[in-house]
Amino acid sequence: MRRVLVAGALTAGVVILPAAPAMAAPLTIPGVGTFEIPDIPGLPPLNIPGVPAPGAPLAPQVTPAAKAVQAAESKIGAPYVYGASGPDSFDCSGLIQWAYKQAGVSLPRTSYDQAAAGTPVSRDSLVPGDVVSFYGGSHSGMYIGNGNVVHASTSGVPVKVAPVDSMPFDGARRY
Known part of the structure; x- marks a missing residue:
């Protein structure tokens, strides 16, 4: 008799209780x-430091070029010294080389070799x-957008921003 009651209760439970929707999220491990990892309602999310949550937007990647621009712009106002390549003073090609080295x-x-x-x-x-490159390759600057370059121009003039059109354009290179 006990067996019949248990079987009846189990059958009634299956018939009366609705099935929960099957929810699963894929997890890829390189x-x-x-x-397929089941989603259990009411379970708090697992947060692992340094690992983005599933579905969270990824942090934008900063390119070496963007890092070089940031480095070069950080030296606006630094003195021009012929042959110097930083970190406190620069000539034109020294600024470019130093900025990219930071990246x-x-x-x-x-300048000629950079060109x-x-x-x-x-x-x-x-x-x-x-x-x-400007002046036949004898001068270099870094394009920073909006028609401007940052460059170390000449003795007595600190690193500054200038329009690309303010000097005779000779060419450009991407690294």
Whole structure:
């Protein structure tokens, strides 16, 4: 008799209780595989430091060019010294080389070598971080957007921002 009551109660429970919707979220572990992880309502989310929550937007990646622009702009006002490559004073190519070094990128030291390396870029395709050559390659600056470059121009003039059009454009390179 007890067996009949248990069986009846189980059957009634299955018939009376609605089924919960099956919810699962895929979890991919690189090198291991993808797994369906059930979502349990009412369970607090698992927060792991340094790991974005599922569905959370990823932090934007800062490119080496953007880091170089930030580094170069941080030196606006630093003195020009011929042959100097930072961190306190610069000549034109020294500023460019130093800024990219802060971003983990190795560039040639002289303006002429900077104008010959990298990937050629047209004036119409300039993006922040491009190295712009002027005066036949004897001077370099870094394009920072909005038609401007940051550069170390000459003795007595500190690192400054100037319009690209303020000097005779010779070419540009992307690193």
